[in-house]
Amino acid sequence: MAAFESTVVIGAGKMGGALVDGWITQGIDPATIHLVDPALAGDDRGWSAKGVACSADFTDLAVSQPSLLMLAIKPQMMDAVLPGLAPLDHDGLTVLSIAAGTTLAALQTAFAKARCIRTMPNTPAAVGAGITAAYGPDVPSDVKVGVTALLEAVGQVVWVDNEQAMDAVTAVSGSGPAYVFHMVEALADAGEALGLPADTAMALARQTIVGAGQLLAQSDETAATLRTNVTSPGGTTAAGLSVLRDSGKLSDLMGATTRAAFDRSVALAASKDVPKS
Ligand SMILES: NC(=O)C1=CN([C@@H]2O[C@H](COP(=O)(O)OP(=O)(O)OC[C@H]3O[C@@H](n4cnc5c(N)ncnc54)[C@H](O)[C@@H]3O)[C@@H](O)[C@H]2O)C=CC1
Numbered sequence: 001m002a003a004f005e006s007t008v009v010i011g012a013g014k015m016g017g018a019l020v021d022g023w024i025t026q027g028i029d030p031a032t033i034h035l036v037d038p039a040l041a042g043d044d045r046g047w048s049a050k051g052v053a054c055s056a057d058f059t060d061l062a063v064s065q066p067s068l069l070m071l072a073i074k075p076q077m078m079d080a081v082l083p084g085l086a087p088l089d090h091d092g093l094t095v096l097s098i099a100a101g102t103t104l105a106a107l108q109t110a111f112a113k114a115r116c117i118r119t120m121p122n123t124p125a126a127v128g129a130g131i132t133a134a135y136g137p138d139v140p141s142d143v144k145v146g147v148t149a150l151l152e153a154v155g156q157v158v159w160v161d162n163e164q165a166m167d168a169v170t171a172v173s174g175s176g177p178a179y180v181f182h183m184v185e186a187l188a189d190a191g192e193a194l195g196l197p198a199d200t201a202m203a204l205a206r207q208t209i210v211g212a213g214q215l216l217a218q219s220d221e222t223a224a225t226l227r228t229n230v231t232s233p234g235g236t237t238a239a240g241l242s243v244l245r246d247s248g249k250l251s252d253l254m255g256a257t258t259r260a261a262f263d264r265s266v267a268l269a270a271s272k273d274v275p276k277s
C-alpha cells in the first residue's frame with residue numbers, strides 16, 4: 001500500500017502504538033517507521049523485534065527530514081514538546097496529529113513549512129476496525145490521498161470540513177469505544193443482579209456486544225431495523241426497551257455524555273491545564 005518514505009511517531013502509547021501496529025499488519029515496511037518516546041528508554045515494548053527503530057529522544061533519530069510526523073502525545077504535553085521538534089519542520093513534511101483538542105492553528109504555528117492535519121482515530125484501529133476523522137482544509141490532494149490510505153489501513157476514514165466537527169467527532173467516535181465497553185460492564189452487572197454468576201454474566205454481556213457489532217458490520221440493514229428484528233410485539237425486548245429507549249433516558253444520557261466530552265475537547269484547546277492522571 002501507499003506509504004510515506006519515512007515516518008516519525010512522537011508518542012508510542014496506546015493510540016500511537018495501535019496505529020503503528022495496524023500499519024505494520026497492513027504491510028507498511030516497519031523499517032520506514034521511527035518511534036520516539038522517553039518511556040522506551042528502558043523497555044522498547046517489543047518494537048525493535050518488529051523492525052521499528054525506537055529512541056527516547058528525536059535527536060537520536062537516523063532520519064532528520066521525515067516525510068510524515070505523527071504526534072501521538074497527550075494534548076497537555078503539546079506546548080512543552082512542539083518547540084523542540086522545530087528542527088524536523090521542512091517543506092516536504094506532513095504533520096498528522098491525533099491529539100484531542102489540539103487545533104490546526106497550534107500545529108501550523110509549530111510547523112510553519114509543513115502541511116498539518118488534525119485527526120481523531122479510535123482504539124478499534126488496533127484490530128483494523130477503527131474510524132478516523134481528519135481535518136486539513138489546505139492540504140494538497142496528493143497528500144490527502146496518501147494520508148487517507150495510511151489511515152484506511154486501520155479502518156474507515158472521514159474528512160470533515162470544519163474544525164468544530166473535530167470536537168464532536170472526539171465526543172462520538174474518539175471516546176465512543178469507552179462508552180460501549182462501559183455498557184458491557186453495566187450489562188454484566190445487571191445480569192449479576194438478576195442472579196447470574198459473575199463470569200457467566202460477563203461472558204453473556206461481552207459476546208452480546210461483540211455479536212451485535214459484527215451483525216451491524218455485516219448487515220445492510222439500519223441499526224433501527226436490526227433493533228426491530230429483536231423486538232417481538234409484547235415480548236421481553238419491548239419490555240426492556242420501554243425503559244431504555246421509549247423513556248428517552250438513554251438518549252438523554254448519551255446527549256449529556258457526548259456534550260461533556262465535546263466541552264472537554266474545546267477546553268483542551270483553550271486551556272493549558274495539567275492532565276488528571
Ligand atoms: N486512547 C484513545 O482512545 C485515543 C487517544 N487519542 C489521542 O492520542 C494521544 C495519546 O493518547 P494515548 O495513546 O491514549 O496516551 P498514552 O499515555 O498511552 O500515550 C502517550 C505516550 O506519549 C509518551 N510521551 C510522553 N512525553 C513524550 C515526549 N516528550 N516525546 C515522545 N513521547 C512522549 C508517553 O510515554 C506515552 O507512551 C492523545 O493526544 C489522545 O488525545 C486519540 C484518539 C483515541
Ligand SMILES: O=C(O)[C@@H]1CCC=N1
Nearest residue numbers: 099100170174175176
Ligand atoms: O480521552 C481522551 O481524551 C482521548 C481522546 C479520545 C479518546 N481518548
